[in-house]
Amino acid sequence: MTEADSSRNDVWRPHVTVACVVADGHRYLMVEEEVNGRIAYNQPAGHLDDFESLQQAAVRETREETGWTVELTHLIGVHQWRSEEHGDVVVRFSFAARPLTHDPQQPLDTGICRPLWLTRGEIAELGPRLRSPMVLMSIDDWLAGQRLPLSVVANLMPGGGRS
Template structure:
C-alpha cells in the first residue's frame, strides 16, 4: 500500500472579532458541520492559489492571504487518513452574494470565538479550533516560507 497524505489548505479570516466559517453537510452525519474555508490542493496548483480558490468557492468572498498560520498534520481517527493542512490568514475582500457555492455547502457564517466554542461537537475536525487558537496567539509566518517550484 502506498501512503499518501492529503494536502489541504485553510483560511483563518477575522473581521471585527468574528471568524468566517463554512457550514456544510457532513456527508456521513445527520447534522451539518463547521470548518474554515478549506479544501484540497489540486494538481498543478500553488498553495496560495488553492486557498484563494477554496475561499471563493465555499463562501463567495475574495481572500488575500497575507501570512502562514501553521502547518498541521492530523490523522482522522475513523479512516486513519493523514491530512497535512496549510493554514493561512489574510484579508477578506469583496462578497459575491450570488456566487454559486460548492456542493454540500450550506453557507458562510461569521462567528465569535465564544460561538465557535459552543459548536465544538459540530466542528469538522480539531484543526478548526487549533488554527483559530494559533491565529489568536499571534502566530504569523511570512508567505516567503513557501516555494512553488516546478520542473523546467
C-alpha cells in the first residue's frame, strides 16, 4: 500500500443516508423495524449506494421498506447527528415525497416489520422508540414550510445529470 492509499483509508467518513417524509393528509408513512433486538420507528430511510444519486436512493429505500412508489417533490433539509446506535455520525438528506402506488406483495427489507401511516401526534408519542431525533425534526421542518427545490441537489457522476 502506498502512502497515498494509506492516507485515503485514514480519512473520516460519516454515514450518508436518505429519508422520505411521505404525507397523505395529516398522516405520514413510517416503518416499524427491528434494530438491535428492539422495535423502532422511522421514516423510510437508508444508506446511499455507490453509483446512485441521493434522489434515486430515497425512492429506492421507500419502495424497499414500504412497497410504496413515491415521487420526490422537495429537499426538506440536511441533518447531521451522532447515532446512539453505532456511535458514528450520520448525514441525512431528508426529502418530501408524495405517494403514487402501493405494491402489497413487495418483499420488505430485512428487519422491517411493517409500514404504517401515523399522524404527527402519534409519531411524537413514540418518543424514545423513534430511530433518531431526525424523524420528528424532518416532519416539523416540512410542516414549517421548509422546502428546497430538488435542483439544489446535483449529481455530477457519469450519467447523473442534475437528478
